[in-house]
Amino acid sequence: MDDLLLLTRIAGRPAAFRAVDVRSIIELGTITPVPRAPDFVAGITALRSRALTVIDARRILGARGGRDSADDRSPVVDIAGHSYALLVDKVADVVAGVGALSPVGPTLGPRWSACAQGMIETAAGPAIVMDVPALITGPQKAAA
Amino acid sequence: MDDLLADFVAETREMLQAIEGEIVAWEADPADRERLDAIFRFVHTVKGNCGFFDFPRLEKLSHAAESALSEVRAGQRKASSGLVSGVLAVIDRIGDMVEAIDAGEPLPEGGDELLVAALEPNGEEPDSEALRSEGETGQRTARAASGTRSIRLPVELLDRMMVGVSDMVLARNELARRLREQGADPALEAPFERLSSILDSVREGATRMRMQRLEHLFGTLPRMVRDLSAELGKQVMIDLDGGDVELDREMIESVRDPLTHILRNAIDHGIEPPSERIAAGKREIGTITVSARRTGNRIVVAVSDDGRGIALDRLREKAVAAGILGQAEAAALGEEATLDLIFAPGFSTADAVSQVSGRGVGMDVVRANIERIGGSVTVSSKAGQGTIVYLYVPLTLSIVEGLTVRVGEHTLGLPRSYIVEIARSVSRAISVDRLGDGIFLTFRDQRVPCLDLAEVLDLDAPVDLERATFVFLRLVSGDLFALAVDRVLDNEDFVLKPLPPALEEIGLFGGTALLDDGQPILKLDVPALAERHGLAGPGRVRAKVEEPAQAPIQAQAQHIVVFEGFDGRRLGLRMQPIRHIHTVPVSAIERTGSAMLANVDGAILPLTGIDAVPQERETIIALRLSDGEAELLHAARAIVDTVELGEDVVPLDGDDALEGSVLVEGRIVGLVDTHRLFARHGRRAVTTRRPTCRIPAGDAWATGFLAPLLQGAGYDVLGDGDPRPADVAVVLDESAPGAAAGRILRLRSRPEPSNDAPDSIYRYDRDGLLSALAGTHAKGA
Known part of the structure; x- marks a missing residue:
């Protein structure tokens, strides 16, 4: 796999996004909470002149408590015409994947395996490659 | 054509x-x-x-x-x-x-x-x-560049461009805000202004690209009317007006079906057969007029016929028969409310189901379709004279006129089309009752169910009903309910963006929009909200309550002048401070630093309500305001109307230039805060206290002949009952001077000089009188 990967940490674990999936990385400003929204939706925020939905990827993947780093950067992804900003622990680096994507076993746990495409080796160690559409709608799918 | x-x-x-x-x-x-x-x-x-x-x-x-x-x-x-x-x-x-x-x-x-x-x-x-x-x-020569050339484009491409332009406008607004906050560098200001005006013209162009003349829709109507009237054995002439009004292409498509339906109704139910018309003393041929005009951001399409009108009694009977209303309720229903019945689901006034209309697809569908695109429908009718149906539709689909409200920490948008009234709980006109777990309001003789928006949104603290503002919303079905919110903030035009699935599933919101300050907000989905709380049921009827025994004491009615401001908003100004309405040529308007000045009748006055000398017009309308000491002008694009001010001025938090907002004929009008206006601009205003002159008010000659002359000479005329000190007092013949005055001017009735009063002036000696006044004035100054 020769794709470039955006390496992040989510819920304390390394998680990678294909660079082609990520539209941009933004500094998150104020997040306006949405009443009655599912708990993985942190709220909406303004990016330039449009509203983005902020998805708390940490919560989806089972993190508890607040964010442990002061990183305000957030990857923005586009799914089905909508833009989402993902809340992660931190945005680490852009690295090249080494070798092919290998399947993940059941030991990943239900939360992670629901939104993982597979495992990849990188120069910074192994990471889970995230399935972005599954991440955005993940918890609902899992519930259904 | x-x-x-x-x-x-x-x-x-x-x-x-x-x-x-x-x-x-x-x-x-x-x-x-x-x-x-x-x-x-x-x-x-x-x-x-x-x-x-x-x-x-x-x-x-x-x-x-x-x-x-x-x-x-x-x-x-x-x-x-x-x-x-x-x-x-x-x-x-x-x-x-x-x-x-x-x-x-x-x-x-x-x-x-x-x-x-x-x-x-x-x-x-x-x-x-x-x-x-x-x-x-046959001259198959190339006529390449002759005439107007046109190209056809997929609508999708236009949409993409529109989105881009809307985004640019929002980005511009944000930039403008930041520039303001940081105290803009004058070197930046000029190019920014230019960019801004270019963007405005691009936006206008892009909007016009999506616009189409209503002619396209009107063109098909005469044929349809001809066919229908032939089928129904009636003679109908159609009169079309306002085909040059432009409307968003998609909006035209959305209006097509409702308009067709209304026309069918008019021909089928409205226009009588020729024999009946002759018997009623009307022309044999019925006339249907379809007219369109633009008012602000909306288009009004009126379909009027000169047919038999809607018989209210029959309407009530029908409603009772259809089980929509009880007998007693029907009898108590007012005219407007009765006419509103035709929008009730499944309601048809036709006695016989004809092939053309009355097949169960009624006006409720028309109303639903129009409201879906952010418009509204009203009907008015006079028995025996005809019916008019008004369709109000917004110019474009993606911009929704609305109101921002605050509840707890949340700011939410409410689309304007549902709002019928706004009232505060402190208003005496409203009483709040808690029955069971529900809240009920009694307002204008109606008992209206009320939802606490904080509860609807599952917030921690409920809205304090003692201090709440209630927004009354009318649904497509005619159901009325109220939302209790903490505060009403401001009027805004929402540029709506669709919601992602995760937020759509909540079932309470209809889209996101960015406010002028860049803050993202959610627009409430009013029908979904009502449905969720069981407030939108067919057959639900507003309960009528008894007229209260004593009517509240009427305060003296105040009037406001409603006008369209240069920011495009509809504004109101209280009548009291308005002295005059001027038409001012733009050449008389000057920009000095950040302030605007205008020259009216030789006086230079501050001009508010406008930021720049308008380029696109030759004159503007200026309302001349005075607080008795200072004067200033407020610019208006057009005067709309003068209306009586209701008691419910709802304060706005978003805009301190406004005292509050009021509803005028179903539209929100921002009431200009004149106190703040004068506090802000009054200092710059040129003091224009006019000299005063006291005259014997009881004297017919003094009030009839003298007062106009004095006023013409620049005096404020006081009667002798007026306690204000006068610069000069006029005394006739031998009578004694009234209250104290700077100087006394004695007039005599006879031309020949009087020995008793050597300094008196003959009352028709105009020059003498004026020069005496001038002398007085010069001495006083």
């Missing part, structure tokens, strides 16, 4: 281009059925369009080709090479004529008969060479 013609030319040209290839292929293989069909469709369409535009020659030609081709299609004739070249020559000729029509030139002369004859079944078949040359002499 020009637009339609341009469309016809564009369409025909496009089709010609599209079948160019087909023609070549068909020529090579005349047996090719698919090609034959394509060419047949082309001539068929052209024929249909020509009939509409009255191009008899084009019609004859296309008709000839059409019948020849249909014979071939039916297998009655073979596509001989003569026929093929005949058809091709006709198509070439059509192309020439269309070019000529587009260029506004006379159609190429002659030769049609030859072409038509060539297509006759037994006609001589002239050799194709002759036909070809015939076609070529």
Whole structure:
């Protein structure tokens, strides 16, 4: 796999996004909470002149408590015409994947395996490659 | 019509281009059925369009080709090479004529008969060479850049551009805000202003691209009315007005069905049969008028007929029979509320179900369709005289007029189309009752269920009902309910963006929008919210409550002047401080630093309500305000009306230039805070205290003859009961001066000087009087 990967940490674990999936990385400003929204939706925020939905990827993947780093950067992804900003622990680096994507076993746990495409080796160690559409709608799918 | 013609030319040209290839292929293989069909469709369409535009020659030609081709299609004739070249020559000729029509030139002369004859079944078949040359002499020259050129674009592309432009506007607003916050560098200000005005014109252009004249819709109506009235045995004339009004293309499509339905109703139920009309002393032929006009951001389409009108009693009976209302409730229903019944689901006023209307698809569907696009429908009717249905529709789909409200920490948007009233709980007109777990409001003799928005949104703390503001919302079904919110913030135009699935599933919100300050907000989905709480049921009726025993003491009615401000908003100004309404030429307006000044009647006054000298017009309207000491002007784009101010001025938190907002004829009007206006600009205002003159108020000559002269000389005239000190007092003949005054001016009734009062002036000595006044004034100053 020769794709470039955006390496992040989510819920304390390394998680990678294909660079082609990520539209941009933004500094998150104020997040306006949405009443009655599912708990993985942190709220909406303004990016330039449009509203983005902020998805708390940490919560989806089972993190508890607040964010442990002061990183305000957030990857923005586009799914089905909508833009989402993902809340992660931190945005680490852009690295090249080494070798092919290998399947993940059941030991990943239900939360992670629901939104993982597979495992990849990188120069910074192994990471889970995230399935972005599954991440955005993940918890609902899992519930259904 | 020009637009339609341009469309016809564009369409025909496009089709010609599209079948160019087909023609070549068909020529090579005349047996090719698919090609034959394509060419047949082309001539068929052209024929249909020509009939509409009255191009008899084009019609004859296309008709000839059409019948020849249909014979071939039916297998009655073979596509001989003569026929093929005949058809091709006709198509070439059509192309020439269309070019000529587009260029506004006379159609190429002659030769049609030859072409038509060539297509006759037994006609001589002239050799194709002759036909070809015939076609070529028909000036098939390139008329590339003549006339207005048009292109056809997919709507999707336009939409993408519109989104881009809307985003640019929002980005511009944000930039403007930041520039303001940081105290803009003058070096930045000028280019930013330029960018800003360019963007405005681009936006206007982009908006106009999506606009279409209503003519496109109106064009089909006369035919429809003709067919329908023939079918129903009625005689109806249709009168169309306002076809030049432009509307978003998609909006036109959304209005088409409701408008058709209303017209059907008017012909079927409204217009009487000729005999009945004559008996009623009306003209035999009924008239339906469809008129459109633009008001602000909306278009009003009115459909009026001079038919029998809606009989309110029958309407009530029907409603009772249909189980929508109880007998007693029906009897108590007011005129407006009764007319509103026609929008009740499943309600039809027709006695007999005719083929045309009254098939259960009623006005409720019309209202639902119009409200879906952010519009509204109202009806008014006079028995025996006719009915008018008004359709109000926004200019575009993606911009929704709305109100921002605050509850807890959340700011939410409410679309304007549902809001009928706003009231504060401190208003005496409203009483709040808690029954069970529910909240009920009694307001204007109606008991209205109320939802606590904080509860709806599952917030921690409920809205404090003692201090709440209630927003009354009317649903498509006619159901009225109220939302209790903490505060009403401001009027805004929302540029709506769709919600992602995760937020749509909540079922409470209808989209996101960014406010001017860049804050994202959610728009409440009012129907969904009502449905969720069981407030939107068919057959639900507003309970009527008894008239309270004593009417509240009426305060003296205040009036406001409603006008359209230069920021596009509808504003109101209290009548009291308004002295005069001027029309000021823009040449009399000056920008000095950050302030605007205008010269009216020789006085230089601060001009508020406008930021720049308007370029696009020659005059503006200026309301001249005075607090007794200072004067200033407030700019208006247009004066709308003068209305009585209700008691419910709802304070706004978002805009401190406004005292609050009031509803005027269903629209939110921001009331300009004159106190703040004068506090802000009054200091700069030139003091214009006029000298005062006291006259004996009881004297008819003094009030009738003298007062106008004094006023003309620049004095404020005081009666002798007025306690204010006067600069000068006028005393007639021998009477004693009234209250204290700076100086006394004695007038005598007789021309000859009086010994008793040597300094008196003959009362018709105008010059003497004026110079005495001037002397007084000069001494006083």
